[in-house]
Ligand SMILES: NC(=O)C1=CN([C@@H]2O[C@H](COP(=O)(O)OP(=O)(O)OC[C@H]3O[C@@H](n4cnc5c(N)ncnc54)[C@H](O)[C@@H]3O)[C@@H](O)[C@H]2O)C=CC1
C-alpha cells in the first residue's frame with residue numbers, strides 16, 4: 001500500500017498514462033503532464049486517452065496538468081516517461097522547476113541518441129544529488145492499464161527510494177520488485193527493443209519457431225556479453241528487466257518494435273512501417289547506440305548489428321539472415337556462462 005507521497009508523471013503517451021492511472025488507482029496523489037494541452041483537456045473531460053489507450057477508462061482521481069511547473073510543484077517524485085530522444089531536453093526543462101528534495105525516476109527505455117550515454121548518466125549530469133530510479137520490465141501499457149497481472153522492477157542506488165517508488169506502483173495485479181543495478185536494468189530494457197526487431201523480421205519472413213527461439217537465446221547472449229562488459233550484473237539481465245522483457249517483446253504482437261520487424265520481414269519500407277505503427281519505436285534510434293557501445297567495448301554482436309544494418313537499409317532482411325547463418329561454427333559459451341565471453 002502506498003504512503004501519501006505525491007507523484008508527477010511526465011509524458012502522456014501510452015506508458016505514462018498507464019503508469020499514472022496505476023498510481024492514481026493506488027491512491028497516490030498523481031499529476032499527469034503531457035505536452036499537448038488540448039489532448040490533456042480532452043482526457044480530463046472524457047477520462048480516456050483516445051489516441052494511445054482508447055479503450056480504457058482512467059481513474060477519476062488522476063489530475064491532468066498541462067503546465068509543467070504546476071505539474072512538478074510539490075511532487076515528491078517525478079517519473080519521466082517521454083521517448084528517449086526527448087529525455088535530455090525534458091531534464092533541461094524541469095531542472096529549474098524542481099524543489100531540492102524531489103526524487104527522479106524514469107520508465108523510458110533507451111539511450112541518449114548520438115552518444116550512447118545511459119539515461120542515469122544524463123540524470124546525474126543535469127539533476128545531480130537526487131535519489132534516482134528506473135522502472136522497467138515486461139509491461140505492455142495496454143495490459144497494465146486494463147489491470148491485467150504484470151511484474152516490473154524498480155532499480156536505484158538508494159534502497160529506500162526504490163522501495164518507496166515500488167510501493168507507489170505495487171497493486172493487487174501489479175508486482176513491483178526492487179533492485180540496485182540501475183545500469184543493468186536500463187541496458188536490458190533498451191537492448192530488448194533491438195532484439196525484438198530481429199525476431200519480428202524472422203517471423204515476418206516466416207522462418208519458423210526454431211528461428212525465433214534461436215534468435216531470442218542468442219540475443220540474450222548478446223545482452224549478457226554487452227552487459228558484463230559495461231558492469232551490469234548478470235542476474236539483473238536474467239531477470240524481469242532483461243530476459244523477461246526480451247521474451248515479452250520478441251513474442252508479443254503488442255510490441256511496436258516487434259511489429260516494425262514483422263513489417264520489414266514482409267517487405268514493407270521502414271518509413272511506412274513506422275508511420276503505420278504511429279507510436280514511438282525506440283529501436284530505430286537504440287540500434288545505433290547498441291552498435292556504438294559494442295564497438296567501444298570491442299564486441300561482436302551479430303544480431304544487434306544486423307538489426308542496425310537492416311534499419312539503415314544497408315542490407316535486406318534476406319541478406320541479414322544469410323550473414324547470420326554463414327558465421328563460423330563455434331562453442332555456444334567459449335568462456336563459461338557469464339563471461340568473459
Ligand atoms: N508503451 C509501453 O508498453 C511501454 C513503453 N515504455 C517506454 O516508455 C517510453 C514512452 O513510450 P510510450 O508512452 O509507449 O510512447 P507513445 O508513443 O505511446 O507516446 C509518446 C508520448 O511522448 C510524447 N512526446 C514525444 N516527444 C516529446 C517531447 N519532446 N516532449 C514531451 N513529450 C514528448 C508524445 O506526445 C506522447 O505523448 C519509451 O521509451 C518506451 O520504450 C516502457 C514500457 C512499456
Ligand SMILES: O=C(CO)COP(=O)(O)O
Pocket residue numbers: 109137138139140141193196245248249254255256257258280281282
Ligand atoms: O517495453 C515494452 C514492454 O515492456 C513495450 O515494447 P514496445 O516499445 O516494443 O511496444
